[in-house]
Amino acid sequence: MIVLVFFSALFAVSVNADLFHFDSISNASTYYFNYLYCHVWEGECQPNQDDATQQVPTGDMWSWLAQDYTGMVTNWYCSIGQCCDSGDCRITNNITGLERDLQLKLHGQHLAQSVVLKAIQGFINNPESNKPLTLSFHGWSGTGKNFVARLVADNLYRDGVKSECVRLFIAPFHFPHARLVDVYKGQLREAIRDMVLRCPQTLFIFDEAEKLHPGLIDAIKPYMDHYDNVDGVSYRRAIFLFLSNIGGAAINDVALDFWHSGQNREDIGMEDLEHRLRAESMEAEGGFAQSELMSGHLIDFFVPFLPLEYRHVKLCARDAFVIRGVEPDEATLDEVAKAMLYVPKEEKLFSAQGCKSIPQRINFFLH
Secondary structure: OHHHHHHHHHHHHHOOOOOOOHHHHHHHHHHHHHHHHHHHOOOOOOOOOOOHHHOOOOHHHHOOOOHHHHHHHHHHHHHHOOEEOOEEOOEOOOHHHHHHHHHHHOOOOHHHHHHHHHHHHHHHOOOOOOOOEEEEEEOOOOOOHHHHHHHHHHHHEOOHHHOOOEEEEEHHHHOOOHHHHHHHHHHHHHHHHHHHHHOOOEEEEEEOHHHOOHHHHHHHHHHHOOOOOEOOEOOOOEEEEEEEOOOHHHHHHHHHHHHHOOOOHHHOOHHHHHHHHHHHHHHOOOHHHHOHHHHOOOOOEEEEOOOOEHHHHHHHHHHHHHHOOOOOOHHHHHHHHHOOOEEOOOOOOEEOOOOOOHHHHOHHHHO
16 A cells, blocks of 8 residues: 555656656665565565665655655645654654653652653663663552553653563463473563564563562573673663562651651652662562562663552542542542541551552442
8 A cells, every 4th residue: 555655656746857868767666665565564575786776776766756745645644644753753852741640640759750760761861771770669559550551651761561562471370380380481581572573662561579589580681681682682661660568567667757757748759668678678588589680780771669548549530530530529529538548547648558458448439
């Protein structure tokens, strides 16, 4: 179809040309057919320097070809294809959008907002990075770890988590049997290598990372290390996100201590948590903690996700209603938030489920 449109435009102009050079047109037609076949459809072709069909048409050939037609063909193809001014259109790297989404859609996580944005932005802006970016998200279930991973995918890639540049692995789902770890090693290595070869900037998300077998993580450890390449392939433009519940109790203890001392949770800094997360990750049970990923210090940032309070649950409920096209009142939001379980038993400060079950709970208010 692309070739038909191109040659139709070429013919429409050529019939009105004062000087009609058949040889030049034939050469141009053959050259661009070969170009489309080799580069657009990725057909197998071997350039031959002695073959006239591989020679780029001269400027004189195109002096009579109207710009309207060439522009029309280019714009039409790029509207459905993979070409654009920025290069690979699968990759958008919308840092402004990521910053906005983290500020407006993520609640109660000032540390995650700051660290994730700065880490991603710094990595994107540094094409000469000496290793892939590796982030480890820690915290209770429902505090936003998966949500942030999705925001990263949505803003770095045109098709978000559905992009062929993004791969999600859920430990108990994709690698359920310890006895098959050797099989999983080969499959995981092949999947990572294949994606990096197909996409210049890849995103790998490992959910429930604490349930990964240590041998499985060690098998892919070279891909996250300071190597120029592994098996002839460079992995330096890859991003690895590990999501786990490790350190959740330590994070909650710090948040509770700040509350007891009358300090704002927004005053909690990375210095209050990162060293504790690193230590707890090294000592925790499970493959993630026992892997060379930890002992080799290959994780760039340990990102804490704080436990969510009543006010944050209300904000999550508001967002869930708005997504459904409903503007809730304060009484309704309070009703949703009060239905959640809060801990510790005495203070009842933190939502035990975070915001995880909010979308399901509001179904009761919409019917």
